Amino acid sequence: MTLSWKRIYAIFQKDLKDLSKNLYVTSIFILPFLMAFLYGKMYDANLEIHYIIINLTLASVTAFIQCAVIAEEKEKHTLRGLMLSPASVADILTGKSLVSFILSVVTIVLCAMITGYEPANIVYVSIAIFISMLFYLALGTVFGLLTRTVVEASVIFLPVIFLFGFGSMLMMLVDKYPVLSFIEYLPNIQLVDFAYKVEEGAGFGELWSHLAILLAWGVVTIILAAVVYKKREIDK
Amino acid sequence: MENIIEVKNLAKVFGNQTALEDVNFSVKKGETFGFLGPSGSGKTTTIKILTGQLMQTAGEAEVFGVKNSSLNSGSYRRRIGVLSDNSGLYQRLSIEDNLKLYCDLYDVPRKRMDEVLELVNLADEKKKIVSKLSKGMLQRVLLARTLLHEPELLFLDEPTSALDPANSKQIHEGLRRLNEKGTTIFLTTHDMSEAETLCNRVAFLHKGKIQLLDEPMALRRQFSDGSVTVELRDGKVVNLPGGKEGAEEVYNYMSSNQVVSIHSNEPTLGDIFVEITGRELV
Ligand SMILES: Nc1ncnc2c1ncn2[C@@H]1O[C@H](COP(=O)(O)OP(=O)(O)O)[C@@H](O)[C@H]1O
Ligand SMILES: [Mg+2]
Numbered sequence: 001m002t003l004s005w006k007r008i009y010a011i012f013q014k015d016l017k018d019l020s021k022n023l024y025v026t027s028i029f030i031l032p033f034l035m036a037f038l039y040g041k042m043y044d045a046n047l048e049i050h051y052i053i054i055n056l057t058l059a060s061v062t063a064f065i066q067c068a069v070i071a072e073e074k075e076k077h078t079l080r081g082l083m084l085s086p087a088s089v090a091d092i093l094t095g096k097s098l099v100s101f102i103l104s105v106v107t108i109v110l111c112a113m114i115t116g117y118e119p120a121n122i123v124y125v126s127i128a129i130f131i132s133m134l135f136y137l138a139l140g141t142v143f144g145l146l147t148r149t150v151v152e153a154s155v156i157f158l159p160v161i162f163l164f165g166f167g168s169m170l171m172m173l174v175d176k177y178p179v180l181s182f183i184e185y186l187p188n189i190q191l192v193d194f195a196y197k198v199e200e201g202a203g204f205g206e207l208w209s210h211l212a213i214l215l216a217w218g219v220v221t222i223i224l225a226a227v228v229y230k231k232r233e234i235d236k
Numbered sequence: 237m238e239n240i241i242e243v244k245n246l247a248k249v250f251g252n253q254t255a256l257e258d259v260n261f262s263v264k265k266g267e268t269f270g271f272l273g274p275s276g277s278g279k280t281t282t283i284k285i286l287t288g289q290l291m292q293t294a295g296e297a298e299v300f301g302v303k304n305s306s307l308n309s310g311s312y313r314r315r316i317g318v319l320s321d322n323s324g325l326y327q328r329l330s331i332e333d334n335l336k337l338y339c340d341l342y343d344v345p346r347k348r349m350d351e352v353l354e355l356v357n358l359a360d361e362k363k364k365i366v367s368k369l370s371k372g373m374l375q376r377v378l379l380a381r382t383l384l385h386e387p388e389l390l391f392l393d394e395p396t397s398a399l400d401p402a403n404s405k406q407i408h409e410g411l412r413r414l415n416e417k418g419t420t421i422f423l424t425t426h427d428m429s430e431a432e433t434l435c436n437r438v439a440f441l442h443k444g445k446i447q448l449l450d451e452p453m454a455l456r457r458q459f460s461d462g463s464v465t466v467e468l469r470d471g472k473v474v475n476l477p478g479g480k481e482g483a484e485e486v487y488n489y490m491s492s493n494q495v496v497s498i499h500s501n502e503p504t505l506g507d508i509f510v511e512i513t514g515r516e517l518v
Contacts, residue, residue, distance in 0.1 A: 006340055006343065007340060007341050009340075010336070010337050010340030010341060011337070011341075013337075014326065014329070014333065014336075014337045017328075017329060017333060018326055018328050018329060021328040021329075022328065076324040076325075076326070076327060077322045077323060077324030078324040078325065078326060080289075080320065080322075080323065080324075081323060081324065081338075081381075082341070083289075084287065084289075084313060084318050085313060085338065085341040085342060086310040086311075086313050086314050086341065086342060086343075087310075087341050088310065233289075233308065234288065234289060234290065234291055234308060235284070235289065235290045235291070
């Protein structure tokens with residue numbers, strides 16, 4: 001499949017302009033910044049807190065905004081127009097992911113500056129967060145394609161934000177109930193484990209398994225998004 | 237003349253509901269083809285199949301020689317324009333920003349925007365935000381967007397339903413100009429007068445099949461009973477049947493110089509539809 005950067009950029013530009021006028025969706029930005037300011041002031045922020053904010057950003061800004069912009073295209077019957085244009089699935093989904101991606105990067109960087117997070121190895125951490133973002137973008141896309149309206153998407157997304165945003169609290173459950181140990185493999189928990197190891201000075205040899213799990217989540221969800229999209233494109 | 241659309245034994249079943257049973261027709265290059273039928277008769281379903289948005293249950297649909305399985309390819313999409321019955325625009329953006337996106341998606345120069353807006357009489361409104369537009373303007377913007385890449389074949393699904401006469405007329409004029417320049421138009425409507433003014437040929441879709449297909453004038457001739465309506469000097473209006481009997485009466489009225497006007501009673505497309513289907517178009 002070929003990518004057309006001209007088409008991707010056109011969709012990105014449109015989304016950016018559209019989002020800048022969409023108060024309902026952009027108000028979600030308040031969440032991570034609010035947390036960053038509160039925690040940044042209250043505590044001498046530790047790694048746990050940095051990653052509550054990063055995971056919250058991934059769930060709310062990355063995944064939810066992605067979900068909302070896709071759901072809105074469906075609700076307002078504009079997605080059909082994109083599908084009927086010569087733009088390919090990859091063009092449309094990449095174009096539609098670019099805004100949430102860039103806004104997430106900006107949010108994470110700004111929040112890290114507020115809470116004073118300075119990773120021991122910024123390259124490793126960036127790679128892990130980038131791979132995580134692929135998963136969250138695809139997750140938002142799937143939800144956006146499956147729901148009919150922005151409001152419906154927001155309601156369905158609340159538990160998702162809770163699960164991935166505040167997932168580290170779930171780890172307390174795992175300690176109590178070993179049955180739930182699969183929770184450890186969730187991408188948000190993997191990202192935190194990864195970050196701890198980086199701070200301990202671990203090398204790639206100890207880190208790659210976390211990256212592989214994150215990548216697996218991303219790939220599976222991206223394939224799922226493409227399948228759901230194709231289903232939407234042609235009714236049977 | 238060359239056939240652009242070729243539909244054979246097309247059928248579409250949704251669950252246990254048959255939308256199209258056995259539909260056959262072809263559309264010639266350069267014509268405006270009217271696809272008429274009451275709501276729920278399967279007009280939108282047919283357009284969706286022809287534009288690669290829906291798979292048929294049986295039969296064949298071929299456009300430009302492209303078979304149904306490839307009706308969602310990029311190269312096919314570049315040649316067609318689709319104005320569906322629920323196309324949408326980005327509400328928070330201006331007309332111009334909406335069209336810019338589509339210029340880039342179709343890889344056409346931005347100056348095409350002004351040309352298409354000219355065609356639908358919206359050249360002075362391009363800075364307006366879409367959410368502030370009237371229904372008629374919205375539909376004209378959608379038509380403009382559909383025309384950006386100069387499609388050879390246009391699919392229009394009820395382009396003027398819910399529009400006031402003034403806006404409908406503007407759209408009709410735009411379509412006529414396009415057709416004169418060679419664009420083939422496939423148009424669905426339940427507005428019989430629209431079909432009569434715009435279409436070279438019309439097909440009546442009912443009960444999953446095409447019940448009639450011909451030029452509007454030919455249909456009206458075919459269904460004419462040969463009767464005439466005569467208006468007389470004393471203000472009376474009489475309806476006379478065709479044939480010898482009627483002709484004699486016309487002769488009598490005319491010889492005694494009583495006639496003010498004579499009109500032949502060929503039926504409208506609407507009348508013919510009611511006769512064929514036993515129901516009004518809604
Ligand atoms: N996706 C669908 N699922 C089930 N039934 C459908 C679907 N789309 C259309 N139909 C049914 O098929 C019939 C034809 O619909 P449609 O093509 O929209 O008619 P028209 O455009 O002539 O008003 C209707 O009875 C409608 O209810
Ligand atoms: Mg319809």
